[in-house]
Amino acid sequence: MAKKDSPIDTDIEMTHERFIEAMGMRVPLMPLEQKERYFAVLSILVGKLEDPSKHLRDILSEMMIEAASLIMEEMNTR
Numbered sequence: 089m090a091k092k093d094s095p096i097d098t099d100i101e102m103t104h105e106r107f108i109e110a111m112g113m114r115v116p117l118m119p120l121e122q123k124e125r126y127f128a129v130l131s132i133l134v135g136k137l138e139d140p141s142k143h144l145r146d147i148l149s150e151m152m153i154e155a156a157s158l159i160m161e162e163m164n165t166r
Contacts, residue, residue: 125162129155 115123132154136147 122162122165125158129158 115126118126129151133147133151136142136150
């Protein structure tokens with residue numbers, strides 16, 4: 089991660105690390121279909137975040153639209 093300029097940068101980095109750890113515990117327990125849905129949403133998000141010309145607000149707006157069907161499918165699966 090880049091040089092930290094403020095305490096919030098440290099908070100973000102720590103939260104990213106917690107997210108990775110939490111998902112590292114969950115992914116092995118997920119059924120294959122759930123892993124596929126999670127990977128689809130995560131791949132879309134990361135692809136958009138990798139484009140430095142995109143603003144975060146635009147990425148989130150696009151994600152709401154593109155991931156909605158995958159999120160609904162996950163919510164309806166039990």
